[in-house]
Amino acid sequence: MRIANSTTSTGPQTSENADNQQTAPVVQCQNVTRSYTGRGSGSLLGRKEHTQTVTAVSDVSVTVRERELVGIAGPSGSGKSTLLHLLAALDVPTSGVVTVNGTDTSSLSERALARMRLNNIGIVFQHFYLLPALSARANVALPLVELGLSRKERRSRASTLLEKVGLGDRESHKPSELSGGEQQRVAIARALSTKPKLLIADEPTGELDTETGASILDLFDDLRDECALVVASHDQQTLDRMDRVVRLQDGERIDDHA
Amino acid sequence: MSWLTRISGGTSVAIAQLKHERMRTVLAVVGLALAVLAATLLASVGTGVVATGQEKFDTSGRDLWITGGTARLTPGAGGVENPVMDSHKLQDTLEARDDIHTASPLAFKTVYVGNSTSEFETFVGVGGPARGKSVQITEGEAISQKDIHYANGTYEGPMLNEVVIDRQTANALNVSVGDTIYIGGTLASARQHEFTIVGISPTYSNFLGAPTVVVPLSELQEVTGTTGGDRSTMISVSLTEGNSPEQVASELEAEYPQYTIRTNQEQFEATLQRQAVVIASGLCLVALAFVAGIALTVNLLLSLVYQQRKQFAAFRALGGSTATLSTVVVAQALILGVLGGILGVALTIPAADLLNVLAAQLVGFEGLVQASDQVLIAGLVLAPVMSVLGSVTAVWRLSRMSPLTHLNA
Numbered sequence: 001m002r003i004a005n006s007t008t009s010t011g012p013q014t015s016e017n018a019d020n021q022q023t024a025p026v027v028q029c030q031n032v033t034r035s036y037t038g039r040g041s042g043s044l045l046g047r048k049e050h051t052q053t054v055t056a057v058s059d060v061s062v063t064v065r066e067r068e069l070v071g072i073a074g075p076s077g078s079g080k081s082t083l084l085h086l087l088a089a090l091d092v093p094t095s096g097v098v099t100v101n102g103t104d105t106s107s108l109s110e111r112a113l114a115r116m117r118l119n120n121i122g123i124v125f126q127h128f129y130l131l132p133a134l135s136a137r138a139n140v141a142l143p144l145v146e147l148g149l150s151r152k153e154r155r156s157r158a159s160t161l162l163e164k165v166g167l168g169d170r171e172s173h174k175p176s177e178l179s180g181g182e183q184q185r186v187a188i189a190r191a192l193s194t195k196p197k198l199l200i201a202d203e204p205t206g207e208l209d210t211e212t213g214a215s216i217l218d219l220f221d222d223l224r225d226e227c228a229l230v231v232a233s234h235d236q237q238t239l240d241r242m243d244r245v246v247r248l249q250d251g252e253r254i255d256d257h258a
Numbered sequence: 259m260s261w262l263t264r265i266s267g268g269t270s271v272a273i274a275q276l277k278h279e280r281m282r283t284v285l286a287v288v289g290l291a292l293a294v295l296a297a298t299l300l301a302s303v304g305t306g307v308v309a310t311g312q313e314k315f316d317t318s319g320r321d322l323w324i325t326g327g328t329a330r331l332t333p334g335a336g337g338v339e340n341p342v343m344d345s346h347k348l349q350d351t352l353e354a355r356d357d358i359h360t361a362s363p364l365a366f367k368t369v370y371v372g373n374s375t376s377e378f379e380t381f382v383g384v385g386g387p388a389r390g391k392s393v394q395i396t397e398g399e400a401i402s403q404k405d406i407h408y409a410n411g412t413y414e415g416p417m418l419n420e421v422v423i424d425r426q427t428a429n430a431l432n433v434s435v436g437d438t439i440y441i442g443g444t445l446a447s448a449r450q451h452e453f454t455i456v457g458i459s460p461t462y463s464n465f466l467g468a469p470t471v472v473v474p475l476s477e478l479q480e481v482t483g484t485t486g487g488d489r490s491t492m493i494s495v496s497l498t499e500g501n502s503p504e505q506v507a508s509e510l511e512a513e514y515p516q517y518t519i520r521t522n523q524e525q526f527e528a529t530l531q532r533q534a535v536v537i538a539s540g541l542c543l544v545a546l547a548f549v550a551g552i553a554l555t556v557n558l559l560l561s562l563v564y565q566q567r568k569q570f571a572a573f574r575a576l577g578g579s580t581a582t583l584s585t586v587v588v589a590q591a592l593i594l595g596v597l598g599g600i601l602g603v604a605l606t607i608p609a610a611d612l613l614n615v616l617a618a619q620l621v622g623f624e625g626l627v628q629a630s631d632q633v634l635i636a637g638l639v640l641a642p643v644m645s646v647l648g649s650v651t652a653v654w655r656l657s658r659m660s661p662l663t664h665l666n667a
Contacts, residue, residue: 081666090575090662111579118577125665129572133278134271143576145267148260154267174278194577 023065025099026120026198026228027087032060032096034082056082058251059096064198064228069220071242072232079251080232081202087230088121088200089113101197118146122191122227124201128183130175130190136162136182137171140189147194161189165219181212188219192226199223201231205238217241268585275562276590283594286558290598290641291605293551297544298606298629298637299613304540306628311529314465315522319392320362321503322495323525324348324510325518340365340489342517345475346408348493352510357501362387363475363490367482370448371471372440373431378448381427382470383441384462385478385490388422392496395422398435398457401474408476413485415476421453422472424463428455441471443482451481548644555594555648559587563652570656571664584653591649592642599641603634 034057057079064070064087072080085091086098089105092113098105101120108116117123130139140158149157162171165185167178175183184204191199201220205213217238220229231238239245247255276283326341342348345363352361369383387393389400401420409415421439423431433439437455442448453473462470479485497506503521510519520528530537563570570583610629617626 085662088575090665114574114577114579116577117575121577123572123575125572125575127568129569129665131271131275131566131569131573133275135274138270138274142267142271142573143578145263145582146578148263150263151266151270191576 023067025063025065026068026101027064027230028097028099029060029062029083029086029093030097030099032083032086032093032098033058034079034086034091035094055251057086057093057248060248060251060253061096062087062246062253062256064230066197066228067224069224069229069231069241069243071239071245072230072248073234073239073245074248075234078248080248082251083246083248084200084202084230084232087198088123089117090123118143118194120197122194122196122199124184124187124191124199124204126203126206128175128180128187128207130183130186132175135172135174136167136178136186136189139175139186140193143190143193157193158189161192162186164192165189179212180208181215184208184212184216185219188216192223195226197227199227199229201229203233203235204231205233205235210237213237264582264585265589268582269589271586272589272593275586276593282558286554286594287597287601289554290551290594290645291601293547293554293644294599294602294637294641295605295609296547296550297640298602298633299609299627300540300544300547301633301636302606302610302627302629303613304537305630305633306626308530309628310626311526315526319390319496320494321497321501321522322507322510323520323522324361324493324495324514325491325520326516340367340484340491342490342493343487345488345490345493346405347411347488352493352495357497357506359496359498360390361493361495363493365475365478365484365490366466367443367478367484369441369443369471369478369482370445371427371431372448373433373437375440375449378440378445379430382466382468383478383482384466384470384472385475386462386472388457388459388462388472388474393422393459393461395457395459396425398422398455400457400459401472402456405474405476407474407480408488413476413480417477417480418474419451419453419477420456420473422457422459423455424460424470425458426463426469427471428458430469434458439471441473441481443484447481447483548640551598551641551644552648555591555645556651558594559591559649559652560655562590563587563655567659567664571659571661574659575661575665580657580659583656583659587652587656588646588649591645591652595642595645598645599638602641603637606634606637 033055035053035055037051037053060083062083072083074080082091086093089100092098092106100116103116105113105116131142134142137155137158140161141154144154144157159171162168165188167182167185170178170182175186178186205216208216213235214237221241223229231242233239244256246253324342342363349361349363352358363386365385367383367385368380370378371381372378393400401418401422403418406415407413407417421441428434431439433455435455435457438452439455440448440451441453442451459472462472475490479488497503507519507521573583606629610627613627614625618624
């Protein structure tokens with residue numbers, strides 16, 4: 001069943017609506033649409049060109065609150081990644097408003113957006129994207145350079161985080177010397193290094209076997225007290241571990257339930 | 259954040275990446291070192307040529323050089339055009355002046371030389387004084403007398419038939435002091451003119467950069483059949499003490515407008531100007547070495563940025579700044595440049611020594627390649643400049659990097 005796109009709508013009650021007075025919102029999307037305009041050939045000979053607009057996300061509203069674990073589900077091309085990018089302040093909406101910690105992302109410059117991500121958002125990628133030349137500890141410590149921490153502080157915080165994700169004894173290993181699950185744990189530690197209020201993960205178990213994926217999800221559970229978590233995934237086992245799941249289809253929100 | 263933190267953090271990553279990709283790093287350093295080596299060696303050759311040329315003029319014991327214009331190669335036999343006419347008369351007129359101590363006409367001709375009448379090789383024949391303080395004799399003696407074959411406008415005086423040669427000529431002909439050689443402008447003439455080697459001297463061969471045989475001017479004119487006109491290539495003049503070369507040159511120019519009168523410095527500069535194409539070629543090679551060094555660094559750092567574009571995009575997505583990534587790239591460029599510069603300069607010294615040995619054997623000049631402190635310092639500076647300039651393109655690519663574009667790809 002399709003539901004209304006706004007949390008203030010009069011549509012069916014969602015779990016979000018039920019809980020929304022309990023904790024403060026970390027990130028909010030209000031009636032957000034993201035369209036992309038490109039050029040396409042308009043005739044067989046390709047002489048005429050016309051602009052083509054594709055709407056990846058249409059009029060979607062989502063609120064993520066502190067300590068909430070939110071899943072984003074949907075088939076390929078449904079707009080999961082686009083919504084994730086909007087929530088992560090990697091992209092800004094064509095219309096509607098995305099606020100992170102109360103600040104409208106559309107009003108910020110590229111540099112200010114980067115600063116906002118640094119201070120508020122951690123991101124975990126499906127393919128980890130660790131720098132191969134750096135040790136696990138150096139990879140985790142790298143974002144801390146941006147915060148101006150001393151070398152000693154960076155190393156200390158990175159070591160603590162690696163201990164926390166169960167890699168205390170592997171901190172001097174390079175990514176090529178770590179398993180996929182271990183690399184993902186390093187990536188999680190890196191995302192947590194700046195003490196974000198929101199952790200965003202795109203298919204975090206997509207590259208991992210079932211057992212390793214489950215251990216990563218356990219780790220996310222343990223992080224609940226530190227930050228809110230938004231996970232985009234196809235995997236039902238992952239989605240089952242979330243507080244609620246926002247389902248998308250053709251760029252529209254079709255469901256949001258616990 | 260402080261710049262110090264960024265530089266320290268960026269440099270740590272740069273060092274880690276250079277250590278991680280050892281082969282790439284070594285090849286880059288070697289490439290930059292070769293670019294530096296090419297530039298420093300060419301500069302050392304330039305420095306050496308200038309210094310050696312200057313030294314040769316300074317030690318020649320001459321103050322002025324009188325020429326009839328540029329000494330050109332002639333299409334026929336002889337090889338060199340000798341534009342100064344009535345050389346011996348002019349010599350006498352000049353030496354009659356109080357301010358001139360000696361005036362020595364010099365002629366250069368390509369001549370056939372052999373240690374027998376059956377086999378001949380071509381050498382540069384020098385007609386001029388092979389005696390006195392300005393001629394260094396390393397073995398044997400100088401020519402025993404002045405140019406006596408020319409007497410009162412005729413060539414009827416006796417020929418000394420004495421010759422001074424350099425070591426290369428002696429080796430090429432397999433002769434030594436006391437041996438007989440045959441010299442002439444043609445093979446027929448050479449077979450008829452027998453000379454005794456009285457000494458070995460490097461003076462003229464060093465000055466010309468070629469093996470030489472030196473005989474009195476009139477005897478060279480005789481054996482080459484050029485007595486008509488009493489021609490020479492130039493007249494070198496030494497002044498009596500206390501006279502200014504510039505002042506005397508000015509007076510001689512007014513008296514002999516058909517000739518060009520130059521001081522040592524002017525003559526040297528004129529010699530350099532005649533080598534403009536060679537000098538320009540050398541400068542082009544230095545410029546090409548510089549461009550090659552930049553191209554190498556651009557290629558290297560762009561490949562690094564492309565290879566790790568997703569990792570860099572992820573760092574940007576996490577809030578990392580372009581400035582930090584740029585620091586990583588520039589630090590890598592700087593480290594490669596410094597290492598390449600040190601290696602290039604370290605290689606310059608033995609390479610210059612090797613070239614000097616080769617040059618001494620081939621052309622007789624010693625110390626032709628002079629790797630001066632200035633050249634070595636310039637080499638050290640050149641490599642980091644090349645590599646940092648080369649990093650500009652990579653930094654530009656980083657500044658245009660959109661995290662989403664690369665993470666979605």
